[in-house]
Amino acid sequence: MKPFNDLYTLIKKxxxxxxxxxxxxxxxxxFSVLVVVIFSFALGTTLSKEKELGGGILWLTFFFASILGLNYSFSVEKENSSIKAVMLTPVDRGILYIGKMFSNLIFIFIIELFTVPVFLVFFDxxxxxxxxxxxxxxxxGTAGLSSVGTILSAISTSTKKRDILLPLILFPIITPVLIGSVRCTGIILLGGSLLEEAGNWLAMLAVFDVLFIVVSFLIYEFVLEEL
Amino acid sequence: MKILLGILLLLSMLVSITMVFLVAPIEETMGVVQKIFYFHVATAWVGFLAFFVVFIGSIGYLAKKSRRWDRIAYSSAGIGVLFTTLCLITGSLWAKPAWGIWWTWDARLTSTLVLWFMYVAYLIVRYETEGSERGAVFSAVLGVIGFVDIPIVFMSVRWWRTVHCDLVIVERTGLTPIMLFTLLLSVFTFTLLYFYLLITKYEIAKTKDEITSLKEKLRE
Known part of the structure; x- marks a missing residue:
């Protein structure tokens, strides 16, 4: 299967x-571990179990950390115009998007996997x-973050403001992801059952992911041509 | 065409203002302050209409790559942000006497605020890439993504709010027929105003493009 081979090569790259x-x-x-530590300075070391602060802390941390990663993911492509070389390869532009989205997803997910245990230990x-x-x-949540984040970071790195622009355009659009993920995480942290109590939120996150992967897949080539 | 629209707008404005301030009855519980309602609803409507036009213009531009579509989208985005800002302000002014607070994290308010942020970001991208082909494409992409996002934002914010206790329940007070008519008239007037502004902004953008191309010719 050619698309899958292409994807594999792109992600491997x-x-x-x-x-x-x-x-x-x-x-x-x-950075993300540091933010968690700073939150514990700001909010005290034990979170009130009544409130769902934990989910908020975790996801804000991930949002900020992913901004760093997303910004970097495109500025590195633009150095020496290596993005042009990638575009010259006989690969569908949509596949280029999916590849970039998956590598962003993988990087952010790795960070989350390491940050979460630290957070759980710190806050007991x-x-x-x-x-x-x-x-x-x-x-x-991370799929939603990187689905829109990938295409918007391509846009923001091509403007004068660059790094500051990405959160400005990304955060309003992924409000549903933040709300949904924070709710689900809050329910888990309070010991609730995810499927029973947060089924509709999970469904919303999934809809968001699929919708924006499809939309970005379709319009990514317009952005690539202007880089 | 534009002059005709202008005359119609002026007439419609005069009638609307008369209706709002002189004819429509004063609401029982809220008093005179309720009159802001006619402006508030109309600005909200124009905001949504404008963002819908941005969406159409963005798709048109991506499909046809013609400056015309881009001008429509860009002009409409500016007007949309203006009217959404007015909607938030009039809403706030109305909320204070009616509910006793300037702001509440009600589903509708929150989604409007998120929407406002989205399209302000659109304008910033536009500003950062002033006039270039690149800027047109980038903002068109944002125009499409932003509009597709609106239903999900609405849904998520609604769920988010219903889980918490409702601070304020918006009372659905019955509108008298005359009030309803005034409201519809006001919405109609604001829609005319929107189209008038859109045409004006479109013409300005077009003139700007022409000046740029003339300057380039001169340089050659």
């Missing part, structure tokens, strides 16, 4: 690039009980 030049992933990870939550259901929410 991004991962190899990250491994060889290094540093971005580590910086993002340090039962780790083993929380991580399995939380993984589903992390995947759905």
């Amino acid at each position: 991004d991962i190899l690039d990250e491994l060889r030049t290094g540093g971005t992933l580590i910086s993002m990870l340090l 939550y039962p780790i083993l009980k929380i991580i399995p259901p939380l993984t589903i929410v992390l995947l759905l």
Whole structure:
């Protein structure tokens, strides 16, 4: 299957690039752990179990950290105009989008996987009980984040304002992702059952993901031509 | 065409203002302050209409790559932000005497605020890429993504609010027929105003494009 081979090559390229030049992933990870620590300074070390502050802290951390990663993911492509070389390959433009989206998804997801245990330890939550259901929410939320984030970071890195522009255009659009993920995470942290109490939120996250992957897949080529 | 629209708009404005302030009855519980309702609803409507036109213009531009569609989308976005701002302000002014607070995280208010942020970002992208082909494409992409997002934002915000307790329940007070008529007239007037502004902004954008191309010719 050619599209899948192309996808594999594209994602491998991004991962190899990250491994060889290094540093971005580590910086993002340090940043997100640092934000969690700062939150504990700001809010106290034990979160009131009544309120769903935990979900909010986690997702704000991920949103900020992913801004760093998303900005970097395109500025590195534009160095030496290597994006032009990628565009010259006989691969459908939509596949280029899916590839970039998946590498962003993978990077952000790795960061989340390392940050979550630290968060759970710092704020004294039962780790083993929380991580399995939380993984589903992390995947759905991060897919939404990177589906829109990928195409918008392509836009923001091509303007004068660059880094500051991405959160401005990205955050309003992914409001539903933030709300949905925070609710689901809150329910998990309070010990509730994810499928029973947050089924509609999970469905909304899934709809958001599918919708924006399809829309971005269709309009990505217009953005690429202007980079 | 534009002059005709202008005359019609002026007449419609005069009649609407008369209706709102002199003919429509004063609401029992809220008093005179309720009259802001005629402006509030109309600005909200124009805001949504404008963003819908942005969506249509954006799709048109991506499909045809003609500056015409881009001008429509861009002009409409500016007007949409203006009217959404007015809608938020008039809403706030009305909320204080009616509910006792300037702002509440009610589903409708919150979604309007998110919408406002979205299209302000659209204008910023526009500003950062002033006049270029690139800017037109980028904002068209934002115009499409933003509009597709609106139903999901609405839905999520509604769910988000219903889980918490409702601070304020918007009372559905019955409108008398005359009030309803005034409201519809006011909405109609504001729609005319929208189209008048759209045509004007479109013409300005067109003139700007012409000046740029003339300057380029001179340079050659």
